[in-house]
Amino acid sequence: EIVLTQSPGTLSLSPGERATLSCRASQSVSNNYLAWYQQKPGQAPRLLIHGASSRATGIPDRFSGSGSGTDFTLTISRLEPEDFAVYYCQQYDSSPPYTFGQGTKLEIK
Amino acid sequence: EVLLVESGGVVVQPGGSLRLSCAASGFTFDDYTMHWVRQAPGKGLEWVSLISWDGGSTNYADSVKGRFTVSRDNSKNSLYLQMNSLRTEDTALYYCVNEHWGDGYFDLWGRGTLVTVSS
Numbered sequence: 001e002i003v004l005t006q007s008p009g010t011l012s013l014s015p016g017e018r019a020t021l022s023c024r025a026s027q028s029v030s031n032n033y034l035a036w037y038q039q040k041p042g043q044a045p046r047l048l049i050h051g052a053s054s055r056a057t058g059i060p061d062r063f064s065g066s067g068s069g070t071d072f073t074l075t076i077s078r079l080e081p082e083d084f085a086v087y088y089c090q091q092y093d094s095s096p097p098y099t100f101g102q103g104t105k106l107e108i109k
Numbered sequence: 110e111v112l113l114v115e116s117g118g119v120v121v122q123p124g125g126s127l128r129l130s131c132a133a134s135g136f137t138f139d140d141y142t143m144h145w146v147r148q149a150p151g152k153g154l155e156w157v158s159l160i161s162w163d164g165g166s167t168n169y170a171d172s173v174k175g176r177f178t179v180s181r182d183n184s185k186n187s188l189y190l191q192m193n194s195l196r197t198e199d200t201a202l203y204y205c206v207n208e209h210w211g212d213g214y215f216d217l218w219g220r221g222t223l224v225t226v227s228s
Contacts, residue, residue, distance in 0.1 A: 033213060033214075035214040035215070037154075037215075043220075044204060044218035044219065044220055044221060045154065045204075045215075045218055046218070047209075047214065047215060047216045050209070050212070050214045050216075056216060088153065088154055090154075090214065090215075092212070092213025092214050093213075095213060096156070096159060096168040096169075096170075097156055097168075097170050097171070098144075098156040098159075098213065099156065100153055100154040100155070100156070101153070102153045103153045103154075
């Protein structure tokens with residue numbers, strides 16, 4: 001089973017700043033089979049990125065994903081007020097089981 | 110509108126049983142592998158189970174294997190999760206989730222149904 005470790009646990013930033021979230025895998029994720037999700041309080045997760053770097057339909061271009069192998073990054077270029085949420089990475093390479101990271105909470109500073 | 114609506118979550122005693130349902134609409138249900146993903150209160154996401162488009166293939170997380178059974182009725186556009194021998198650690202919001210064209214990532218989520226296992 002691939003274990004995903006996200007860092008930091010909490011990230012405190014201001015609107016307009018750049019956010020960089022990390023997801024590290026316990027073994028290589030082949031074919032960049034890694035996705036990112038955003039979850040706001042009281043809502044279901046929403047797909048942001050798949051294939052490590054492909055934005056899902058309707059996702060603003062301030063969201064970008066990068067990385068390969070064991071190290072992946074979600075970048076939000078300029079934070080909007082609605083971007084403050086919890087973000088999860090998920091691998092679908094060695095699956096099942098499909099595994100998620102423990103999440104990074106992005107909060108307003 | 111593309112929609113997944115879960116139901117059936119209640120408070121149940123440890124050792125009890127429960128059946129969750131998920132009604133799908135707005136897309137061709139029997140084209141897709143479907144999943145259940147859960148989230149304990151204040152915690153992260155945990156994949157629970159999957160079922161292939163025709164029900165011919167299923168898979169489970171180790172934490173629920175032998176206790177939970179996933180099924181579907183394509184004639185009713187519905188997904189189910191039979192939960193037996195429930196434990197307090199099964200307390201969670203259970204999401205019905207659509208897998209994008211067999212690619213392995215999840216692009217449609219329901220709003221979830223809350224299962225509470227407590228005496």
